[in-house]
Amino acid sequence: MGNILLDKISRALDKCCDSRNITKLDKIIIVVNENSRLDSSELYNYLRSHNDSITHKLTEVKIEFDDLPDQVVIIKSIEGEDIEGMTEN
Numbered sequence: 668m669g670n671i672l673l674d675k676i677s678r679a680l681d682k683c684c685d686s687r688n689i690t691k692l693d694k695i696i697i698v699v700n701e702n703s704r705l706d707s708s709e710l711y712n713y714l715r716s717h718n719d720s721i722t723h724k725l726t727e728v729k730i731e732f733d734d735l736p737d738q739v740v741i742i743k744s745i746e747g748e749d750i751e752g753m754t755e756n
Contacts, residue, residue: 672705673713676740680714684721689747692718694727698741701732721747 676697684692695714699705711728731743 672703672738672740673710674717675738676710676742677714677717679740679742680718680745681721683742683745684747687745688749689745690721690750691723691748692721692726692745693748694729694744694746695742696729696731696744698731698733698735698743700735700737700739702737703732705730 680692680695683689692714697710707728707730710730711726714722714726714728715724733741735741
């Protein structure tokens with residue numbers, strides 16, 4: 668899996684969490700092209716090393732596959748804790 672797609676996911680996740688004041692990510696669900704070779708373990712490891720301020724060892728990463736163009740990713744859902752407690756987006 669190319670680092671370009673992983674980097675796009677990482678940057679988009681930072682923006683989403685920042686705009687929603689999420690300080691600790693508990694779960695993320697993304698949708699990718701049905702032919703993508705991206706797997707949840709690879710994405711988890713990338714996010715743990717590049718988004719270490721919001722991820723933790725129990726962050727759950729789920730990938731769904733759909734009929735999307737190559738290099739397109741949809742962040743379907745993020746769950747985590749904001750400044751006041753639990754939130755879901």
